């Protein structure tokens with residue numbers, strides 16, 4: 261049985277919009293619609309989708325914060341919203357946008373409070389804390405109140421906080437938001453270690469596809485509340501691999517180039533992007549373009565995961 | 577059963593204790609706020625005391641009797657405020673996402689909400705009410721039955737206010753800015769019950785008995801302790817009903833809370 265299992269999982273929000281002075285119109289927002297999920301222990305899954313796609317809503321249902329409005333959901337064998345407290349011992353949650361720590365307490369006090377809350381045995385707590393402080397380089401920050409920490413420092417504190425009780429599953433909702441390149445790299449490294457050495461199952465949402473490429477073998481793409489892709493990252497590459505792009509710099513601006521075997525996808529001033537089948541040779545295409553237009557420069561782009569995703573988003 | 581009650585209580589105390597320890601870092605400000613709180617609430621009773629310089633009785637009750645009523649309700653609300661007063665901030669906890677965080681932790685949500693940032697300085701109110709209550713008690717003709725009734729009054733009264741604080745705070749699950757509504761009923765109710773109910777029209781007393789049963793916080797049990805027949809003609813057994821009312825209110829509050837949590841919708845970001 262999977263660690264996380266959802267069938268037809270749905271969540272709608274009823275929202276009232278003002279229309280006119282006294283009237284309010286009632287609309288249903290389908291934040292998550294008919295979602296099927298199956299995640300096995302030890303997986304690292306990237307959960308992506310455009311703004312408002314329903315990622316956070318899904319995580320809130322998986323953690324028991326929100327009660328689903330439809331479908332079947334089991335996490336570690338229990339219904340999260342009904343067994344929230346039992347489940348709490350087995351999961352850790354990091355919300356990148358907001359801290360789960362106490363604003364006015366030094367990190368050390370926050371961690372101690374969590375030890376009490378989760379009833380972590382003190383030797384376990386000490387070893388865990390020592391390990392995370394070491395790996396996340398928190399040593400100098402333990403006595404700093406959370407409100408004085410920078411975003412990146414706070415994030416490391418939050419991640420430690422989510423792990424002190426040895427959860428089996430770690431949900432991360434945009435953990436790399438606002439981090440610089442180096443911090444992102446370190447965080448990814450840490451998460452990889454966590455998964456490899458402790459076998460923690462990770463589900464992370466992000467808008468940075470490099471997170472996914474660096475960490476996740478499996479990707480789930482959601483858009484408008486519906487799953488549009490679920491599979492290996494390589495598969496996603498292959499899907500996108502169906503087209504390559506010829507970037508043409510013309511001498512002068514021109515209407516979209518039309519040549520046999522390629523379509524103009526984008527035009528920006530004298531620069532144009534033509535996509536063509538990946539398995540076709542670029543040579544005849546280059547020749548055809550050069551024959552018909554004044555070309556200043558040419559280059560070929562291999563398929564990019566961003567494009568693949570963009571295409572997935574626009575398709576649904 | 578004992579475990580069912582005891583475990584959450586222990587969890588509450590553990591969390592509260594850590595907050596107390598954390599806040600004693602600012603020792604000076606702790607004492608300033610506590611003493612300040614004591615003085616502010618103290619002034620409250622001075623008003624009644626001054627009133628008695630011009631009148632000899634209020635609704636047929638002497639200063640000491642009014643002080644007993646005042647202390648009874650004051651103690652109940654102060655204890656409730658000390659332990660569950662934080663729940664007023666439910667709306668802002670929702671907005672800031674703190675409630676989401678608490679929901680993924682293994683301590684009952686209500687315990688976490690109430691123990692969050694537990695502030696011992698709110699004990700000032702308890703002390704002030706205790707002083708007035710203690711002074712008034714010195715003039716009561718005590719008997720074992722009356723002592724038992726006084727104990728039951730304080731416990732039941734606190735539970736009734738617990739329930740009111742919780743039930744009205746739950747409005748914030750649906751509308752974010754209803755904290756003021758809750759205050760009108762809790763602190764407003766406390767102000768009403770600080771006086772002998774005989775000073776109000778009969779409708780008010782009926783409302784405080786059948787609708788928002790705050791009369792059971794201090795009025796009915798005090799009539800028993802002060803050895804007075806009910807001036808409004810309610811039967812004598814209403815005077816021992818406070819624990820029943822308290823239990824019923826607690827049940828209702830628990831139900832409202834559960835409903836609120838199941839309907840909780842978090843925030844969009």
Ligand SMILES: Nc1ncnc2c1ncn2[C@@H]1O[C@H](COP(=O)(O)OP(=O)(O)OP(=O)(O)O)[C@@H](O)[C@H]1O
Pocket residue numbers: 273275289290291309310311312313314315316317318841842843844845
């Ligand atoms: N509490 C709420 N009340 C009303 N609507 C909500 C609420 N929470 C989410 N929604 C709506 O549900 C949809 C999905 O929101 P969600 O926060 O899950 O998106 P997301 O994928 O996490 O987006 P982002 O990448 O911007 O964080 C949005 O249309 C949002 O407006």
Ligand SMILES: [Mg+2]
Pocket residue numbers: 315316317433845
């Ligand atoms: Mg989100």
